[in-house]
Each structure stands twice: as structure tokens, then as C-alpha cells.
Amino acid sequence: xxxxxxxxxxxxxxxxxxxxxxxxxxxxxxxxxxxxxxxxxxxxxxxxxxxxxxxxxxxxxxxxxxxxxxxxxxxxxxxxxxxxxxxxxxxxxxxxxxxxxxxxxxxxxxxxxxxxxxxxxxxxxxxxxxxxxxxxxxxxxxxxxxxxxxxxxxxxxxxxxxxxxxxxxxxxxxxxxxxxxxxxxxxxxxxxxxxxxxxxxxxxxxxxxxxxxxxxxxxxxxxxxxxxxxxxxxxxxxxxxxxxxxxxxxxxxxxxxxxxxxxxxxxxxxxxxxxxxxxxxxxxxxxxxxxxxxxxxxxx
Numbered sequence: 699x700x701x702x703x704x705x706x707x708x709x710x711x712x713x714x715x716x717x718x719x720x721x722x723x724x725x726x727x728x729x730x731x732x733x734x735x736x737x738x739x740x741x742x743x744x745x746x747x748x749x750x751x752x753x754x755x756x757x758x759x760x761x762x763x764x765x766x767x768x769x770x771x772x773x774x775x776x777x778x779x780x781x782x783x784x785x786x787x788x789x790x791x792x793x794x795x796x797x798x799x800x801x802x803x804x805x806x807x808x809x810x811x812x813x814x815x816x817x818x819x820x821x822x823x824x825x826x827x828x829x830x831x832x833x834x835x836x837x838x839x840x841x842x843x844x845x846x847x848x849x850x851x852x853x854x855x856x857x858x859x860x861x862x863x864x865x866x867x868x869x870x871x872x873x874x875x876x877x878x879x880x881x882x883x884x885x886x887x888x889x890x891x892x893x894x895x896x897x898x899x900x901x902x903x904x905x906x907x908x909x910x911x912x913x914x915x916x917x918x919x920x921x922x923x924x925x926x927x928x929x930x931x932x933x934x935x936x937x938x939x940x941x942x943x944x945x946x947x948x949x950x951x952x953x954x955x956x957x958x959x960x961x962x963x964x965x966x967x968x969x970x971x972x973x974x975x976x977x978x979x980x981x982x983x984x985x986x987x988x989x990x991x992x993x994x995x996x997x998x
Contacts, residue, residue, distance in 0.1 A: 723923050725866055728892055731926030732854045732919070739851070739956075740789050744780045748958065749982040750793065751775055756838040758973040772837050774798055778980070780848060788855075791846035793832035838974040840940075840966045841908050845976065847946045847959035850917065850931040852904065853896060861900040867893050867918065885930060885947050885961070892923045905935050913937050927957055939969025951983055958983055 723731075756770040775797040780789050795803050833843040852858055870893060898904065898914040905913040913935050920930040928948060935942045943965045948957040964976040 725864060725892075725894070728894070728921055728923045728926065729854070729859060729864060731924075732894075732921050732928060733856045733859060733926070735926035735928065736851045736854045737856070740780060740848075742956075743848070743958070744782065744789065745985060746779070746954070746958075746983050747985070748778045748980040749775070750778045750978050750980055752976065752978040754837050754974065754976040756972070756974050758971055759839065770837050772799055772835065774835055778846070788852065789848075791832065791848050793846065795835050798835055838966070839970070839972045840942075840968055840974055842942070842966065844905060844933070844935075844942075845944065845962075845964055847962045847978070847980065850919075850933040850944065850946065851928065853915065853933075854919065854928070858904070861898055861904070862896045863899050864894055864896050867895045869893060869918070885945065885963075890922070891920045891929055894919045894921055907937070907940070913940075929957070941965075941967045954983055 752774040754772050754774070759770075774795050777794040777796065779792050779794070781792050782789050797803060830843070832846065833841075836842060836845070853862060895916070895918050897916040901912060903912040903914050905915055907913050914937070915933060915935050917932040917934045919928055919932070921928055930948065931944075931946045933942075933944045945963045946959050947961045949960045950956070951958045959980050961980070962976075962978040964974075966972075966974040
């Protein structure tokens with residue numbers, strides 16, 4: 699996965715689980731297992747499409763020409779899939795919006811063809827186009843393209859872990875739940891997990907500002923220590939009045955036999971007074987295929 703089919707079987711997903719250790723594992727061991735789990739998860743989830751029901755709300759605008767603009771709300775329905783562009787080293791999430799506020803998005807097939815088939819560019823340019831396309835229906839004055847459920851998992855990838863400082867913590871609750879800050883059922887986990895804090899310490903951060911300045915990430919993962927499975931993720935970015943929080947919960951999908959993202963909650967605020975919240979739910983997981991005749995097939 700970067701900044702911003704194939705069939706999935708129960709036997710492959712369950713293969714991620716490691717046997718219980720005879721003694722309490724070290725943090726390095728848990729992180730190594732988590733990295734292996736994420737690597738396998740990315741490979742196999744790339745064959746799966748999830749339907750996303752996504753609500754964004756602008757709670758507060760900044761003042762424009764002396765007037766306060768009214769709050770705005772939008773509801774999107776999309777297919778979300780994990781793709782690896784030609785020539786790219788990592789994965790990117792693509793949000794294919796097919797309905798906005800109850801109205802079909804008319805140019806869907808043309809957009810898909812341009813992104814992935816006929817004149818699709820390679821490498822970083824294609825990644826940039828995917829990120830732009832995935833975020834084009836965002837509302838509000840805070841630009842963002844990291845609002846996808848799997849973004850935080852790249853922090854646990856083997857290549858990215860040296861960029862971060864990790865430590866185990868006893869604090870439990872993610873930061874974003876509901877308007878009254880109470881956890882939903884999706885954001886409750888058993889006590890048999892490790893809560894691992896992370897903080898980005900190297901320059902050239904995974905997240906950048908609009909001016910391409912570094913924006914270090916920090917947050918927490920809820921990890922099963924013996925298997926490395928990630929049950930929840932928390933991603934936070936803070937810099938000079940800009941605050942962003944993205945929480946994601948994973949649960950078992952019976953038909954697939956492994957964990958999948960089921961809910962994402964977001965909160966964005968800046969020093970100018972803008973405030974945006976968002977809530978996404980995921981379901982209808984199914985196989986994804988691209989045929990050479992330029993037809994995109996989403997298996998029901």
C-alpha cells in the first residue's frame with residue numbers, strides 16, 4: 699500500500715494464525731507477526747470487493763466573505779478494492795463511487811477504463827490518479843485522500859516499521875466513536891489483545907500536507923499477539939492546528955473465513971474552524987475480476 703481478482707479462501711486466511719507461544723512474546727515478535735499478517739492480508743484482500751456506505755458531514759465551515767456557510771452532508775455508495783498499479787511497489791485502495799446522494803454516477807465505466815486499462819499510466823502517476831479519483835467526492839475544506847480503511851495497515855509492513863517507534867500500552871479506547879464519544883459494538887475487543895502505540899520519527903513521512911510538508915503519524919493498533927491479526931487501528935495526524943483521526947474496526951467475515959474491515963470513523967479539524975466527521979460501513983464482500991475486453995466484473 700502507498701500514501702493517500704483472486705478468490706479468498708478460509709484455509710488461506712486461517713493460515714495466518716501462529717501457534718500459541720510457550721512464553722509471553724516480546725514486542726518485536728508481535729510486530730513481526732503483525733507484519734506477516736498484513737502482507738498476507740494485502741495479497742488476498744486484493745481479490746475482494748467491499749461495498750461501502752459512507753456518510754460525510756461538514757459540521758463547521760470557516761467564514762467566507764463574512765458569512766458562515768451552513769453544514770453539509772453527503773452519502774456515498776462505493777465499491778472499495780485494493781489494487782497494485784503497474785510498476786508500483788505497494789498497494790493502493792480505490793474507492794469506486796457508483797452513487798452519490800441517491801443519484802448514480804454516470805461516468806463510472808469510463809473512469810475505470812482510464813484508470814486501469816486503455817491509457818492507464820504506470821507507477822506513481824497511476825497511484826496519484828487513483829488517490830485523486832477515490833477522494834473526488836469528499837466534502838469540506840480539509841483536503842484528504844487517506845480516508846480509506848486499510849491505509850493504517852501499511853505502518854506494520856516490514857519496509858515501513860523502521861520509520862516508527864512502537865511500544866505496548868494499557869490504554870484501551872480508540873479516539874473516534876459516536877457524537878457522544880461512546881464506543882459502538884464494532885469498537886470493542888476482548889482483553890486478549892496487545893495495544894501497541896506507534897509514532898513516526900523519520901523524515902519523508904507517509905502523510906503529507908497540501909504543500910507536501912511532512913505530517914507525522916501516530917496512533918495505536920489492537921493486535922492478537924499470537925497470530926498478529928489486527929482487530930482495530932487508530933491513525934492520528936497532528937500539526938499546527940490540523941487534527942485528523944481515523945479509527946477502523948475489523949471483524950470476522952463468515953463466508954471468507956478471515957477478518958475484514960467493517961466500520962470506519964473519522965474526525966478532521968483545522969485551526970481555521972473547519973470540522974468534518976465521517977462514518978463508513980462495509981459489507982457485501984465478493985470476488986473482483988478484470989477481463990481483457992475492458993469489462994469490469996464484480997461477482998455478486
